[in-house]
Amino acid sequence: MTTELRVLQPSEWNQWFSSLELAFGGSQEPAEQREQYRSVTEYERSIGIWDGDDVVATTGAFTFRLAVPGGALVPAAGVTMVSVASTHRRRGLLTSMMRRQLDDVRALGEPIAVLTASEPEIYGRFGYGAATRQMSLAIDTDRVRLSVPEGTDEVRLRYARKDEAVDACESVYARLVPGRPGTPAHGPGWERKSLIDPESSRAGGSALQCLLAERDGELVGYTNYHIKPDWDNAGPKGRIVVSDLAALDPAAYAALWRFLFAIDLTSTIEARNRPTDDAVLHLVSDVRRCDIRQRDSLHLRLVDVGAALEARTYRGPLDLVFEVEDAFCPWNAGRWRLTADAKGGASCKRTEDAADLALSVRELGTAYLGGESLGSLALAGRVRELRAGAVAEASSAFVSDVAPWLPRGF
Structure with missing residues (x-):
């Protein structure tokens, strides 16, 4: 099989979107809905994989700013239009698109990427965690x-x-x-x-x-x-x-x-x-x-751990070292010291100090918006406490006053 991954051109949109519709069962979107999607498509952020003349995989991203605890609006990639043709499954096409997309998101300086998942189990291996519920x-x-x-x-x-x-x-x-x-x-x-x-x-x-x-x-x-x-x-x-x-x-x-x-x-x-x-x-x-x-709603991935954790506020003073595992985006892997003052301002920098907690970037994404507890993740074995009391400190600091929520899909 010879395939080509490339950025979408405006003249290719109909074919690209029709391939997406086919992957989701073949029903065509109503004309008004289809035109709305076309109008907001960011072509430079939209990717297709072609096998000859056929589009066999798609993905894209919208440029958003996402509210985080404390009220800041953080640049975020709204990942969308993800599909792989049934004829081309299990060949690494999705992985290649996720690799290209996250590299591009990082190059654009967006600390986080978000998506809504038709099948939630798909995206955990790429570092996305379910961060909101509806x-x-x-x-x-x-x-x-x-x-x-x-x-x-x-x-x-x-x-x-x-x-x-x-x-x-x-x-x-x-x-x-x-x-x-x-x-x-x-x-x-x-x-x-x-x-x-x-x-x-x-x-x-x-x-x-x-x-x-x-x-x-x-x-x-x-x-x-x-x-x-x-x-x-x-x-x-x-x-x-x-x-x-x-x-x-x-x-x-x-x-x-x-x-x-x-x-x-x-x-x-x-x-x-x-x-x-x-x-x-x-x-x-x-x-x-x-x-x-x-049910789960918004899935979130930290593309830049340091910048993302500095962008939000915390409920009180905090000084913790996280050992972060991130095989798909290795630039995030390693130890990060997160400190926050009484007003919630934060700093997150690389460190060689001993870690207080160990977790993957997926769990960090799940807890990032403050709706899912690091303590609950620890009880599930998804967060390891390396210093007594660290889980309780982190859980208390990360929680949001209101439940995070995605009111409108994308």
Whole structure:
């Protein structure tokens, strides 16, 4: 087999993307969705492998800034469009693309790379760890009641057209980015992605409905949702499917949920991607009737251990030496001294001092955003304590005040 790995050219995009679609089952993306992907493709960061005239593997990256604990927005490669043709599996093509991609990310000076995995077990061998989780809810609104905070009645709600909602939703999203680790700050072209609504993707539901929340004429939140009508012999039992909901304060947040609870002819609210510490869990009368489930979401890799650990803040003073294993990116391997002051400022430098903890870069990526505990990883045998008390110190310092979350895919 003779294959060629090269950077994608604009004239090759249709063939490249069609190869990706085939690898994911052969169904074509709706035209609107396909055009959105084309518009945000960064050709210089997109790679294909050709076997003769055929594209047999793909990957790419988007240029993001990712919120980390402390609120900094850190340059990050948003890895995407990863596929290998079924005819070319087990031949090292994925490894060669990951090698090229991470070398390029390092050359660009991006300390971290992130992705969402169709099959999570694939990416651990390349140093990615599952750093955020997402929660899904199916709330039985016939039996669950909502308790809202003071000020909820002061929030005005109104429907908005999609063209009006684009900028409104993006303005709220942008203000919330620094406060939630794992949230990407997007560049131009991404603002419309969450409002793309092809009829073929509605599964029998309504067109996307957009609702804005305002107080004293100022925008304070929004939600976007579909309604799926349904009936049985007892009457209506429609479902509300929430695609996005965000607000700048508790009263606005509660007002949006209260609206959804009160929509006529429905009995269930489905929300498939919420943070694991979502405040709605404290507003409902019976959390057991919310059918809560969790799964992995954003996978993260430290491309530059020192720069990545210096970019975030920590919960208190810290002085630890990590022995890091990283066979795929050997420039990260070795001992690193991480120090942080009482205000969370950090330094992470090479050292020859004795290590306090030993772990792979995958575990460091899992814990980086503060949602997964180094202590839990140690109990699983994934982190080794070399100095008594080091695991507890590290776990306490790394934890985030809010659960990290990826609110929108890429």
